[in-house]
Amino acid sequence: MEKATVITEVVLPGRVEVDGLQLRERELPAPAAGQAVLRMDATGVSFAEQQMRRGKYFDQPPFPFVPGYDVVGTVVATGPGVDPAMEGRRYAAATKVGSWASHQVIDAADLVPVPDGVDAVDAETVVVNGITAWQMLHRAARVRPGGTVVVLGANGGVGTTLVQLARHAGITVIGTASTRHHEAVRALGATPVDYRDPQLYQRIRELAPGGVDAVFDHVGGPGIVDSWRLLRRGGTLVSYGTAATKDEEGDSRLPVLKLLGRLVLWNALPNGRSATFYNFWAGKRRIDAFRARLREDLTAVFGLLADGVLTAQVAARFPLSEAPAALALAESGTVAGKVVIVPDA
Numbered sequence: 001m002e003k004a005t006v007i008t009e010v011v012l013p014g015r016v017e018v019d020g021l022q023l024r025e026r027e028l029p030a031p032a033a034g035q036a037v038l039r040m041d042a043t044g045v046s047f048a049e050q051q052m053r054r055g056k057y058f059d060q061p062p063f064p065f066v067p068g069y070d071v072v073g074t075v076v077a078t079g080p081g082v083d084p085a086m087e088g089r090r091y092a093a094a095t096k097v098g099s100w101a102s103h104q105v106i107d108a109a110d111l112v113p114v115p116d117g118v119d120a121v122d123a124e125t126v127v128v129n130g131i132t133a134w135q136m137l138h139r140a141a142r143v144r145p146g147g148t149v150v151v152l153g154a155n156g157g158v159g160t161t162l163v164q165l166a167r168h169a170g171i172t173v174i175g176t177a178s179t180r181h182h183e184a185v186r187a188l189g190a191t192p193v194d195y196r197d198p199q200l201y202q203r204i205r206e207l208a209p210g211g212v213d214a215v216f217d218h219v220g221g222p223g224i225v226d227s228w229r230l231l232r233r234g235g236t237l238v239s240y241g242t243a244a245t246k247d248e249e250g251d252s253r254l255p256v257l258k259l260l261g262r263l264v265l266w267n268a269l270p271n272g273r274s275a276t277f278y279n280f281w282a283g284k285r286r287i288d289a290f291r292a293r294l295r296e297d298l299t300a301v302f303g304l305l306a307d308g309v310l311t312a313q314v315a316a317r318f319p320l321s322e323a324p325a326a327l328a329l330a331e332s333g334t335v336a337g338k339v340v341i342v343p344d345a
């Protein structure tokens with residue numbers, strides 16, 4: 001068992017610019033019953049941290065806190081009731097917060113094994129991104145092979161994974177991205193369209209004149225109406241974010257609640273289409289079923305990564321101590337794939 005009680009972590013002290021993130025050291029308590037100590041091998045920047053530093057995340061944690069939505073790491077200690085054979089093995093977890101740390105204490109039941117031979121950084125790119133993409137495609141939209149979908153933000157962390165999963169399932173993908181990313185989006189197997197093009201939706205209609213089977217929309221705002229109109233009869237709008245309202249002042253929950261109201265209305269009308277909001281944490285109150293579903297889906301995604309079906313989209317790597325630079329890059333609008341954070345040398 002490794003003795004690593006003093007750990008390094010990144011703290012978001014309040015609503016700050018990216019350079020306001022702080023680095024601190026503290027002693028990690030010993031793992032209690034059912035817990036393990038996970039040493040971070042890779043964590044990453046999600047869109048959630050962009051919202052959290054503005055106090056605009058739907059389920060905003062109170063400041064100060066340690067950000068970090070997901071992690072891949074090695075178990076270095078186990079508490080009572082946890083199989084000591086987990087020590088020395090690599091696992092992944094979705095944590096929502098707390099993963100921008102060299103080590104963390106975590107419930108062992110939240111750990112999902114990473115297959116041998118899969119690189120930690122590669123695995124990190126598909127933890128929350130992979131689960132989100134898999135569940136939206138296979139549990140929410142259930143698009144059949146031969147179908148056509150639109151993925152907004154096809155260059156992002158979730159977007160690049162969703163495009164690849166859909167292509168693997170025999171689905172045609174139209175992906176929105178700024179033109180600088182069109183080559184990368186095309187390489188993933190999607191047809192890119194420029195989200196800044198004023199004729200964007202007309203262009204998508206030209207590519208799919210009969211309408212599409214699903215639209216995956218994390219942008220929200222007024223454009224959600226255009227996403228809805230792209231659907232063919234029987235099609236599904238999967239809304240999963242409100243990126244468009246990130247910089248709006250006011251209650252962080254309001255944009256999502258407004259969106260939900262609209263989706264409920266669309267669903268109630270007899271229009272032959274459906275609309276749903278995907279929430280990663282839905283069903284968490286029934287924790288055993290939630291964990292089983294997450295484990296099943298992430299294991300499927302890891303299998304595709306191990307088989308080479310999925311290619312990890314790593315935008316850049318930063319050591320933990322350079323988390324501000326990692327977040328700044330993720331926010332720059334120049335990135336394709338996931339910005340990954342690794343331990344300091």
Ligand SMILES: NC(=O)c1ccc[n+]([C@@H]2O[C@H](COP(=O)([O-])OP(=O)(O)OC[C@H]3O[C@@H](n4cnc5c(N)ncnc54)[C@H](OP(=O)(O)O)[C@@H]3O)[C@@H](O)[C@H]2O)c1
Pocket residue numbers: 045046047048128129132152153154155156157158159177178195218219240241242243244245278279280281330332333334335337338
């Ligand atoms: N509902 C859920 O449970 C759930 C779970 C996971 C993720 N999400 C959501 O999924 C989205 C993607 O997350 P991620 O971690 O993959 O983020 P990411 O890697 O930072 O990618 C964000 C993508 O969104 C685009 N984008 C950002 N702001 C935009 C705007 N105002 N209008 C249009 N496009 C915009 C970016 O394009 P540029 O690169 O051109 O800026 C990029 O393609 C986020 O909105 C996040 O909140 C939701």
